[in-house]
Amino acid sequence: MTDPTYHYDVLIVGTGNAACCAAHSAIEKGAKIGMLEKASKANRGGNSALTGHMRFVFNGTEDVRPLVRNMADDELHALLEHMPHRTEAEHWDEVMQVTNNQSDQDMLQVHVTESLKTVQWLASKGHDWVPAGGFKMPSDNILLMNGGGYGLQQRNFALLERAGVAFHYDTAATELIQDQKGCVTGARALTPNGFATFTAKSVVLACGSFESNPEMRARYLGAGWDTVRIRGVPFNTGDGLRMAMHIGAMPHGSWTTCHASPQDIDLPPFKIPVAYSTKASYARYMYPYSIMVNTNGERFVDEAYDLRGRTYAAMGRAILAQPGGIAYQILDAKARKMDIYPTNYDGATRAQADTLEKLGAELEINVPNFIKTVREFNAAIQPGQFNPDRHKLDGKRTAGIYPPKSNYCLSIEEPPFEAFPVRCGMTFTYGGLKIDPTTGQTQHVAGWPIPGLYAAGEMAGGLWVDNYASGSGMMAGATFGRIAGTHAAIAALQP
Ligand SMILES: Cc1cc2nc3c(=O)[nH]c(=O)nc-3n(C[C@H](O)[C@H](O)[C@H](O)COP(=O)(O)OP(=O)(O)OC[C@H]3O[C@@H](n4cnc5c(N)ncnc54)[C@H](O)[C@@H]3O)c2cc1C
Known part of the structure; x- marks a missing residue:
């Protein structure tokens, strides 16, 4: 018996943000589109449906205005006071800074210069953005997609269904088909x-x-990563990477590093997309204001060597390297009085005690070491003003201890003391395929473009190495999805 056969101009595998952007741009060119999704219709949308924000270039209110609706000018100006601009040069520098200058320059050039155009293109499709809120929000950008990634994806599905895209749910792509010429x-x-x-x-x-595939995590990332918990959907098991590399696609970027951040100790093994407003958030991004200790009662990392949005994706790895893969964020009563906890800490797993001895005992960590760590930390704090602004470093630092804490030092001396147990939560892996950033076409290991094959989103490697800047995955997915969809459609429709 032969397989049932469906025919499209452009076939898109996945229904995340990158896939949906590819579909939008291919539709603009007049292509007939089919989309395959491994998950059920109820669970569609990928990790993209679990997100909040995108990081893009803007030069002032005039760039942001098309993205927001019903926002008075004075509100918009007030919002931009926190962050008046992110110029192309600033954005380039922040990515190069977090990746230690290892980001693929050709990819980054397109990522940076196309980001504003891409968000404004999304706005032209019917998407909009809302203020991200103050420092109590776990975001590093000034705007959130309206309804978060879930809202974005629901709008995408409605738009694409209306445009006649054929969705095939519960359908997992298993292999690519080539003609005799390799197309x-x-x-x-x-x-x-x-x-x-x-x-x-x-x-x-x-x-x-491949973040949801323990075998691939162990193979590429190494010991300990196979059993790590995943912040996202269970469906991203590296199938596309495997299928493409099977026909000679070139792997690219960092295959040994990934995005992993501090998460509540009770992070479930996976998540499924649900409405942003009802989503339980396990992110524990208060660490820049805390000290983090391991079960030996010792600090192990500079908790605030940079802004939170530029450190959180590397903090998971530091936590995983600790005994048992566990750490504790420690704060004293001052943090509560200053009201600087992100709202999602309301549901956090926590311990509280009137003395550090009792807190250490409750956590079952090495109490003498813990007391010594806290004393040395307190004594090392230098003069200066603590300021929890998530867009600016305050320079309130330690001197003479290792590891140092470079910003946001708050002494730990006023009871009650609080501890938040955290683990490493893996978000996605950085290794991907080599694409031509101007077309999205994948490259063969022999150096030529693979005819008919395009890739976007997390499947396109090269941008992220070691670390990452928050909001970049959705931005890169949107830009390179838009580019891949356009060029896939042009190639498909040529006579
Ligand atoms: C909890 C969480 C919060 C995040 N917050 C942010 C944020 O605020 N901003 C940001 O920029 N990034 C954020 N990220 C990262 C962001 O989710 C990713 O960068 C982005 O979603 C990647 O988009 P994508 O389209 O490549 O992949 P996805 O959105 O994951 O889509 C991949 C799709 O492919 C499908 N699929 C997999 N295998 C197959 C197969 N064989 N056949 C058919 N379909 C298949 C999957 O089911 C899925 O629907 C967050 C991630 C998580 C987990």
Whole structure:
């Protein structure tokens, strides 16, 4: 028996943000689109549906105005007081800073220079943004997508359904199909009714990275990563990377590092997209104002060597390296009095005690070491004004201890003392495929472009190495998805 066959101009694998952007831009060119999604319709949307914000270039209110609705000028000006601009040069520098100058320059050039154009293009499709809130919000950008990533994705699905895109849910792509010349002409996929063949003139792979695959995590990231908990959906198991590399696609970027951040000790093994307003948040991003200690009662990292949005994706790795992969964020009563806790700490796993001895005992950590660590930390704090502004470092630092704490030092001396146990939560992996950043076309290991094959989102490697700047994954997915969709459609529709 032969597989049932479906035919499209452009076949897109995945329904995350990158895939949806590819679909929008391919539709603009007049292509007939099919989209394959491994998850059910109820669980569609990928990690993109769990997000909040995008990091993009803007030069002032005139750039942000098209993104927000019903916002008076004075409100908009007040919002931009926190962060008046992120110029192309500033954005380039922050990515190069977090990646130690290892970001692929050709990718980054497109990522930086196309970001504003891309968010304004999304706004033209019907998306909008709202203020991200003050420092109590776990965001490092001034705007959130309206309804978060879930809202963005719901709007995307409504728009694409209306435009006639054919969605195939519960359908996992398993292999790419090539013609005799090596041109990619579709994909085979497992559907609820068995295998089916989806032929197309171009294929866009946008089915995420390999963070949900323990075998690949162990293989590429090393010991300890196989058993780590995942912040996102269980569906991103590296299928697209495997399928593409099987036909000779070039791996690119950092395959040994990933995005992993401090999460509540009770982080569940996976998450499924739910409305942003009802989403339980396990992110524990209060650490720049705390000290983090391990079960030996010792600090192990500079908790505030940079702004939170530029350190959090590397903090998970530091926590995973501790005994048992556990750490504790320690704060005293001053933090509560200053009301600087992000709102999502209301549901945090926590311990509280009137003395450090009792707190250490309750946490079952090395109490003498813990007391010594806190005393030495308090004594090392230098004069200066503590300021929890998440867009500016305050320079309130320690001297003479290792590791240092470079900003946001608050002494730990006023009871009650609080501790928040945290673990490493993995978000996504950085390793991907080599694409031509101007077209999204994947490259063969032999150096030539693979005809008919495009990739976007987490599948496109090269931008992130070691670390990452918050809000960049959605931005890169949108930009490179838009580019891949455009060029996949142009190639598909050429006579
Ligand atoms: C909790 C959380 C919060 C985050 N917050 C932010 C944020 O605020 N800002 C930001 O920029 N980034 C954030 N990120 C990172 C962000 O989610 C990713 O950078 C982005 O979603 C990647 O988009 P994508 O389209 O490449 O992948 P995804 O959105 O993950 O989409 C991949 C899709 O492919 C599907 N798929 C997988 N395999 C197959 C297959 N074989 N066949 C068919 N379909 C398949 C999956 O089911 C999924 O729907 C966050 C991530 C998490 C987990």
